Amino acid sequence: MSKFVIAVLVENKFGVLARVAGLFSARGFNINSLAVGETEDPDVSRITLVVEADEKILEQVKKQLNKLIDTIKVEDLTDGEYVDRELILIKVKASGVTVREKIVSIVDSTGAAIVDIGKRSVTVEESGNEHSIKALIELLRPYGIIEIVRTGKIALQSDK
Amino acid sequence: MSKLTGAEIFVKCLHEEKSTTVFGYPGGVIIPLADQIHKEKSIKFYLTRHEQGAVHAADGYARATGDVGVCIATSGPGATNLVTGIATAYLDSIPIVAITGQVKSTLIGNDAFQEVDMVGITRPITKHNYLVKDVKDLAGVMKEAFHIARTGRPGPVLIDLPVDVQIQKTEFKYPKNVSIRGYKPTYEGHLGQIKKIMKAISKSSRPLLYVGGGVILSEAAKELTAFAKKTNIPVTMTMMGLGAFPGDNRLSLGMLGMHGTAYANHAVQDADLIIAVGARFDDRVTGRIDKFAPNAKVAHIDIDPSSVSKNIQVDIPVIGDAKSILKEMNKLAEKKSYTAWHKTIEKWKKELPLKYKDDNNVHPQYIIEQIQEITKDKDVIIATEVGQNQMWAAQHYIYSKPRTWISSGGLGTMGYGFPAAIGAQIGKPNSLVFDIAGDGSIQMNIQELATAVLNKLPVKIIILNNGYLGMVRQWQELFYDKRYAWTVLAEDMDQMCPDFVKLAESYGAKGIRVKKKAEVKSAIKEAIKTKGPVIVDFWIEREENVFPMVPAGESISNMMHGLA
Ligand SMILES: Cc1ncc(C[n+]2csc(CCOP(=O)(O)OP(=O)(O)O)c2C)c(N)n1
Ligand SMILES: [Mg+2]
Numbered sequence: 051m052s053k054f055v056i057a058v059l060v061e062n063k064f065g066v067l068a069r070v071a072g073l074f075s076a077r078g079f080n081i082n083s084l085a086v087g088e089t090e091d092p093d094v095s096r097i098t099l100v101v102e103a104d105e106k107i108l109e110q111v112k113k114q115l116n117k118l119i120d121t122i123k124v125e126d127l128t129d130g131e132y133v134d135r136e137l138i139l140i141k142v143k144a145s146g147v148t149v150r151e152k153i154v155s156i157v158d159s160t161g162a163a164i165v166d167i168g169k170r171s172v173t174v175e176e177s178g179n180e181h182s183i184k185a186l187i188e189l190l191r192p193y194g195i196i197e198i199v200r201t202g203k204i205a206l207q208s209d210k
Numbered sequence: 211m212s213k214l215t216g217a218e219i220f221v222k223c224l225h226e227e228k229s230t231t232v233f234g235y236p237g238g239v240i241i242p243l244a245d246q247i248h249k250e251k252s253i254k255f256y257l258t259r260h261e262q263g264a265v266h267a268a269d270g271y272a273r274a275t276g277d278v279g280v281c282i283a284t285s286g287p288g289a290t291n292l293v294t295g296i297a298t299a300y301l302d303s304i305p306i307v308a309i310t311g312q313v314k315s316t317l318i319g320n321d322a323f324q325e326v327d328m329v330g331i332t333r334p335i336t337k338h339n340y341l342v343k344d345v346k347d348l349a350g351v352m353k354e355a356f357h358i359a360r361t362g363r364p365g366p367v368l369i370d371l372p373v374d375v376q377i378q379k380t381e382f383k384y385p386k387n388v389s390i391r392g393y394k395p396t397y398e399g400h401l402g403q404i405k406k407i408m409k410a411i412s413k414s415s416r417p418l419l420y421v422g423g424g425v426i427l428s429e430a431a432k433e434l435t436a437f438a439k440k441t442n443i444p445v446t447m448t449m450m451g452l453g454a455f456p457g458d459n460r461l462s463l464g465m466l467g468m469h470g471t472a473y474a475n476h477a478v479q480d481a482d483l484i485i486a487v488g489a490r491f492d493d494r495v496t497g498r499i500d501k502f503a504p505n506a507k508v509a510h511i512d513i514d515p516s517s518v519s520k521n522i523q524v525d526i527p528v529i530g531d532a533k534s535i536l537k538e539m540n541k542l543a544e545k546k547s548y549t550a551w552h553k554t555i556e557k558w559k560k561e562l563p564l565k566y567k568d569d570n571n572v573h574p575q576y577i578i579e580q581i582q583e584i585t586k587d588k589d590v591i592i593a594t595e596v597g598q599n600q601m602w603a604a605q606h607y608i609y610s611k612p613r614t615w616i617s618s619g620g621l622g623t624m625g626y627g628f629p630a631a632i633g634a635q636i637g638k639p640n641s642l643v644f645d646i647a648g649d650g651s652i653q654m655n656i657q658e659l660a661t662a663v664l665n666k667l668p669v670k671i672i673i674l675n676n677g678y679l680g681m682v683r684q685w686q687e688l689f690y691d692k693r694y695a696w697t698v699l700a701e702d703m704d705q706m707c708p709d710f711v712k713l714a715e716s717y718g719a720k721g722i723r724v725k726k727k728a729e730v731k732s733a734i735k736e737a738i739k740t741k742g743p744v745i746v747d748f749w750i751e752r753e754e755n756v757f758p759m760v761p762a763g764e765s766i767s768n769m770m771h772g773l774a
Contacts, residue, residue, distance in 0.1 A: 116515070
């Protein structure tokens with residue numbers, strides 16, 4: 051099993067997401083992340099999925115995705131060049147002044163931002179690719195992460 | 211423009227689609243639709259005795275005629291009773307449109323009385339499905355549903371129709387065209403790929419056509435037959451493909467696979483080129499996949515890209531409609547003699563024919579052969595149940611025309627055959643329709659005897675009664691040390707329950723029992739002579755097995771041939 055990034059352009063209608071997700075669940079594939087949103091054409095949604103799957107079976111799933119009446123296009127971004135982003139919010143313990151200063155300097159050096167300051171914690175936001183987000187989490191982990199929330203990955207093929 | 215109710219629009223759409231034969235069963239939330247259909251003399255409605263009967267009848271009607279079958283049920287239990295039939299149609303790519311009533315649209319999601327999420331339940335077993343929430347969408351949905359059901363790789367489409375939508379009014383305008391940007395099936399085959407197949411044929415010395423139900427669905431039997439004859443290439447058929455090529459032609463090898471003929475399976479294993487047409491390399495055909503057709507290059511013609519290279523790596527895929535592709539191939543076809551290949555096949559045919567013990571007992575194979583013999587000059591449709599009865603009917607009756615063999619292949623649904631035979635009889639009133647049945651399967655939809663009797667549908671039910679769930683018993687005999695767990699329907703035949711003759715009579719049908727070989731022919735003749743539906747209860751050799759048999763998961767070279 052390895053990780054794949056699949057984008058599916060679909061009709062922006064009720065029930066379509068369930069059809070797409072159903073093809074994965076029926077084969078026992080877990081969807082690691084999922085992002086759905088309108089595209090430049092409001093009648094079309096783009097579903098970006100990160101799935102862990104067996105390559106041969108995934109080939110079949112892609113064909114089945116194409117076969118759905120509401121599917122307009124299926125792109126497998128896994129092997130090509132693409133830009134991807136996800137958004138993360140990390141709530142970190144931050145009680146003393148020194149700790150807060152250290153977190154601020156991490157945030158400044160990584161391009162993240164502090165979006166909320168509480169009594170005993172701060173919330174950091176970053177948008178980036180999987181790699182930069184992972185790096186940020188590791189930098190903040192020693193201070194004590196209280197909660198993490200992240201969107202699914204979105205990705206676009208690059209036309210380099 | 212005057213406004214019409216949803217129910218009125220529905221009926222108008224049926225007319226537009228020329229689908230005026232409908233099977234169904236009522237309930238609270240479908241009354242407006244039932245009421246409207248009742249008012250319209252132009253729609254022929256058949257009330258079955260179970261929703262499963264309605265959906266299989268619609269399916270049998272579709273298989274016999276090539277048109278879309280239509281069935282209607284109420285919400286909740288009526289709708290869930292359709293599920294097996296929808297799945298049956300889905301696995302065999304049969305075009306049906308199923309309509310289910312739904313609770314009032316404002317109540318959906320409330321666990322209202324008789325509410326189930328039918329769109330959710332049928333999502334993986336329909337080609338597409340719809341919930342109509344606004345009457346304004348109904349005509350468009352109907353147009354799309356019929357279009358999707360019958361085009362591309364056909365399949366069932368479900369429309370869930372809330373009761374209030376059936377009553378709401380709107381202006382009726384039937385769309386002229388369908389345009390779905392995500393659904394544009396490919397019909398024309400790529401000419402370069404077609405030429406590649408022809409080139410592979412010219413290089414081959416042991417080619418074989420492997421033909422499936424897709425040829426029947428695309429009405430390509432004529433083109434396929436012409437191609438085989440022109441090129442002199444032998445033909446084997448899947449169970450779904452029976453009738454696509456005349457079984458009595460010298461090029462026919464009959465059915466392949468788990469219960470295929472020995473010569474068909476040997477031919478597959480020995481071929482250097484397999485040309486699959488509208489077939490999907492199902493596991494009942496291939497047996498152990500890595501041992502399948504080890505010497506062959508594989509060409510695959512199919513309208514569904516997801517069928518290609520799914521189980522078997524295909525060397526030359528051609529996506530498109532079998533009929534149009536075969537037409538192209540016929541233009542390029544050349545005759546070759548393949549003398550050695552035909553000689554080998556003839557030798558297999560001689561050495562390993564289908565056979566059974568030819569003694570004085572009542573052997574099911576003999577019954578099938580006698581039906582064939584007696585009906586030679588008639589238009590016959592054979593529907594079947596599932597199990598040994600189905601395999602004997604597939605092996606021992608020779609199908610020479612498409613749409614004369616009606617059997618649940620992909621799902622293997624016991625209880626399918628009789629209601630499907632009813633649908634076929636309605637679609638083809640001049641055909642002589644049989645349901646070859648097992649004593650187990652026939653009990654799964656026997657209630658439809660009322661439908662047959664009351665509508666004067668002269669379906670002949672041939673029960674190959676072994677008092678067992680025979681096919682499962684066969685596996686138990688061969689692989690489970692003869693422990694007949696759950697498969698004994700009668701300890702001995704005198705205890706057979708029910709008495710099928712009395713059962714037939716209680717419905718007002720004719721019942722005939724046959725216990726002796728000498729009575730087989732006259733019973734078949736009597737059944738045919740009888741005007742209405744008939745049950746012929748043949749008490750057959752109880753532990754007769756279906757051979758050849760490839761044990762599940764083994765190479766199709768490893769056939770068990772039995773004792774005969
Ligand atoms: C609805 C359903 N339930 C169970 C099965 C499993 N099954 C396959 S064949 C068979 C036995 C069928 O018995 P019968 O109709 O008497 O036919 P026979 O094999 O004896 O000819 C069973 C139980 C099935 N195919 N369909
Ligand atoms: Mg039986």
